[in-house]
Amino acid sequence: MIYAKITGWGKCIPPAKISNDELSQIVDTNDEWISSRTGIKERRVSHASTADLATVASKHALACAGLTGEDIDLVLLATCTPSTMVANTASLVQKNIGATGAAACDTNAACSGFLYALQNATAQIKAGMIKRAVVVAAERMTWYVNWAKRDSAVLFGDGAGAVVLEASEEPCGLLGTKTGCDSGDRDILHIANYGTDMNKYQPTGPSDLLFEGREIFKRAVKGMSEACDDVLAQANLRLGDIDVLVPHQANLRIIQAIQQRLDIQDDKVMVNIDKYGNTSAATIAIALCEAVENGLIKPNSNIMSAAFGAGLTWAASYIKW
Numbered sequence: 083m084i085y086a087k088i089t090g091w092g093k094c095i096p097p098a099k100i101s102n103d104e105l106s107q108i109v110d111t112n113d114e115w116i117s118s119r120t121g122i123k124e125r126r127v128s129h130a131s132t133a134d135l136a137t138v139a140s141k142h143a144l145a146c147a148g149l150t151g152e153d154i155d156l157v158l159l160a161t162c163t164p165s166t167m168v169a170n171t172a173s174l175v176q177k178n179i180g181a182t183g184a185a186a187c188d189t190n191a192a193c194s195g196f197l198y199a200l201q202n203a204t205a206q207i208k209a210g211m212i213k214r215a216v217v218v219a220a221e222r223m224t225w226y227v228n229w230a231k232r233d234s235a236v237l238f239g240d241g242a243g244a245v246v247l248e249a250s251e252e253p254c255g256l257l258g259t260k261t262g263c264d265s266g267d268r269d270i271l272h273i274a275n276y277g278t279d280m281n282k283y284q285p286t287g288p289s290d291l292l293f294e295g296r297e298i299f300k301r302a303v304k305g306m307s308e309a310c311d312d313v314l315a316q317a318n319l320r321l322g323d324i325d326v327l328v329p330h331q332a333n334l335r336i337i338q339a340i341q342q343r344l345d346i347q348d349d350k351v352m353v354n355i356d357k358y359g360n361t362s363a364a365t366i367a368i369a370l371c372e373a374v375e376n377g378l379i380k381p382n383s384n385i386m387s388a389a390f391g392a393g394l395t396w397a398a399s400y401i402k403w
C-alpha cells in the first residue's frame with residue numbers, strides 16, 4: 083500500500099504588519115471590537131505577489147524535505163487570489179522553484195482550498211500516478227479588501243504555507259478526508275467585481291469582499307463540525323484519538339465553537355488568528371507549519387483539520403504526521 087507522507091513544510095509571512103490600533107486610524111473601528119468579536123490583533127500585508135509568497139513557502143518546504151524542485155512531479159497551488167488567471171499562478175511557482183518537470187495547477191476552493199489540494203495530490207500519489215508533490219496555499223487577500231469598509235477590512239491578511247508529499251510505505255499523511263460544497267447560497271460570500279461574468283460584475287468597479295457574517299459563522303461551525311464527525315467515522319477513530327486540531331482561522335469564536343462541539347481541550351488546538359487574521363486557503367498550511375515549530379505536532383501526531391469557505395465549500399482531513 084502506498085501513502086503520501088508529509089516530508090517538508092514551510093511558510094512565508096510578509097513582514098509588514100497592521101495592528102488593530104493602526105486600522106482604527108483609517109476606518110471607524112477599535113481594538114476592543116475586533117479582538118472580542120474575532121480574536122484578531124494584527125494582520126500581515128504583502129507587497130509581493132501571491133506567486134512570490136507561494137514560491138518562498140515552497141522553497142522552505144523543499145529545503146525541509148531535503149529535495150529540490152527537480153524532484154517534484156506536481157505543484158498544486160490553492161488560492162482564490164491568483165497573481166494571474168492565464169497563465170495559471172502555479173506555473174510561475176513551478177518555474178521559480180525549478181520544478182520544470184512537474185505538472186502545475188491552481189485550485190480554487192477559497193478557504194477550503196488547501197485541504198482540497200492536499201486530497202488531490204495525496205490521491206495521485208496513492209494511485210501511483212506521481213511520487214512527489216508540492217501543495218502550497220498562498221493568498222493576497224488584502225489586495226481585494228476595501229479598506230474603507232470596516233466589516234471586511236479588519237478580517238483578512240496575506241501569507242502562504244506549503245507541504246511536500248512523498249510516496250511512502252509508512253501509513254501516514256492524509257488518512258481520512260471529506261470535501262463538499264453547498265452551492266445553493268454561494269452568493270453569501272464572494273468578491274465583487276472580479277471575474278468575467280458581465281451580468282454580475284463590472285470589471286472597472288472596485289473589488290470588495292462581501293459576506294453575510296452571522297450566516298457564515300453558523301454554517302462554518304456546523305459544516306466543519308459535521309465534516310470532522312464524518313472523517314472520524316471514515317478513519318474509524320474516536321475523538322479522544324485526536325492529538326491536535328488545526329482549524330481554518332476565520333474567527334476565534336468559530337474555532338472555539340468547533341472545539342466545544344468536538345469536546346477538544348484548549349491545549350490541543352492550534353490558534354494563530356491573533357497574528358495573521360484570515361489568510362483564506364493559507365490559514366491551515368501556515369498553522370500546520372507553526373504547530374510543528376512550536377511542538378504541538380510531533381512525529382505520529384493524529385491531526386484533525388477543517389475548513390469552510392466561499393462556494394460554499396467545506397473540508398475536513400485526518401492527517402497522521
Ligand code: ACO
Nearest residue numbers: 111112115119193232233236293295296298299332333390
Ligand atoms: N468595528 C466596529 N464595529 C463593527 C465592525 C468593526 N470592524 N464591523 C461591524 N461592526 C458593527 C456593525 O455595524 C454592527 O453594528 P450595529 O449593531 O449598530 O448594526 C455591529 O458591529 C455588529 O455586527 P455583527 O455583524 O452582528 O457582528 P458579529 O458579532 O456577527 O461579528 C463577524 C461579525 C466578525 C464578521 C462574524 O460574523 C464572523 O466572523 N463571521 C464569519 C466569518 C466570515 O464571514 N468571514 C468571511 C470569510 S469566510 C470564512 O473564512 C469562513
